[in-house]
Amino acid sequence: MQSYLLRYGELVLKGRNRRNFVNELLAVLKPRLKILDGRFRSLHKKLIVTTDAPPEQVRALLSTIAGITSISPVYICSHDPDEIIECAWTLVKPFIGSGRSFSVRAKRPNKRFPIRSTELQTMVADSLYMRGLDLPVDLKNADLNLNISTEVHDTWLSVEKWPAMGGLPIQKRNVHGLLLSGGIDSPVAGYLIQKRGGQIQAIYFHTPPYTVEEAKDKVIELAQILSKFQNQLKLHIVSFTGVMKAIVADCDPSCMVVLSRRFMMRIATEIMRQESGHSIITGECLGQVASQTIENMGVIGEDVPYPILRPLIGMDKQEIIRVARRIGTYETSIQPFEDCCSLFAPAEPATRVSLRKIHRMESALKIDDLVSQALNQTETMILTPKFT
Ligand code: ATP
Ligand code: MG
Secondary structure (H helix, E strand, C coil): CEEEEEEECHHHHCHHHHHHHHHHHHHHHHHHHHHHCCEEEECCCEEEEEECCCHHHHHHHHCCCCCEEEEEEEEEECCCHHHHHHHHHHHHHHHCCCCCCEEEEEECCCCCCCCCHHHHHHHHHHHHHHHCCCCCECCCCCCEEEEEEECCCCEEEECCCEECCCCCCCEEEEEEEEECCCCCHHHHHHHHHHHCCEEEEEEEEECCCCCCHHHHHHHHHHHHHHHCCCCCEEEEEEECHHHHHHHHHHCCHHHHHHHHHHHHHHHHHHHHHHCCCCEEECCCCCCCCCCCCHHHHHHHCCCCCCCEECCCCCCCHHHHHHHHHHHCCHHHHCCCCCCHHHHHCCCCCCCCCCHHHHHHHHCCCCHHHHHHHHHHCCEEEEECCCCC
């Protein structure tokens, strides 16, 4: 069986609360271990997972768990120096001739181990070079680090380190409603909150027949990708046609975006009430499009009783795209099916809508009826990840 070392990030700083955070993390890990047919051991500041599953599958399933910063396949041997050297040799041999710079780093969490870390480093390195290792040494910034850790019962060796999600474990009770459109931004916004331990539920406003079914399928696909980071994700698909028709019939087109966003907030608020949620998340970013001004954001959030989280607020488009590519939502987001907001979008959206004007236009609308009709026509789905 192959073992893997899973390192906690910030989690180790949590003092007395650490136990709770670790339990949240294990709640995400355990169903994945079933898929991998693996086992785990919880140690002081890290976890060890053992499984025979293919390493790529292990990597896909474990690197998407919030609260884990990195993963290394580890090789476990006894405290016997000869055995440590033998194991080290097996690990580094495949890299001979690769020209990569190399260093050995030893740690001694078990202070009873008789050889000090620096001595062990030198001893192992000398033996490896005597056996024919030809890699240039770089003690500060090597491409390849052989890590040796003498633990209480055995010694762990690793050369690979896979970056993982980082952040804090998903706390199931901290529910956040993500306004998920089919674009590039909102999935990234949701991911950033998941990374900080938020359990996301996605809310999509669908406007048939103005938006095609493919637009909805695209959102379902995005929600499914985000489910990778929390095992299960609830998606609410709200029928928004009634609201959009009412707005288009009665209101100044330049205020459409703000008016429709205010309705999204009202409906999302009701959904969060039903789901005992804590916040509403959007993919808005200051100044990215004409309507995303600070003034409009103020008007959109006017009477929303939940905090509105806008994790992308200060990011440039290129930075957002980089995250979208990394988490695997980008390719789906750039499919061409238009969202209702781009279809109804006025040629010149107002950049500074006045609240008074908005209130005047809204007084002509039957707000409560429109909201409850939309809620009555909401379809809910539970999505689970596809790990390939
Ligand atoms: P995105 O790339 O996320 O679509 P965007 O840059 O296109 O964002 P807007 O269209 O102005 O920006 O939308 C701002 C935010 O409003 C979105 O990030 C999303 O959170 C929310 N939103 C917009 N349209 C919808 C929709 N149809 N369903 C759910 N949320 C939406
Ligand atoms: Mg959009």
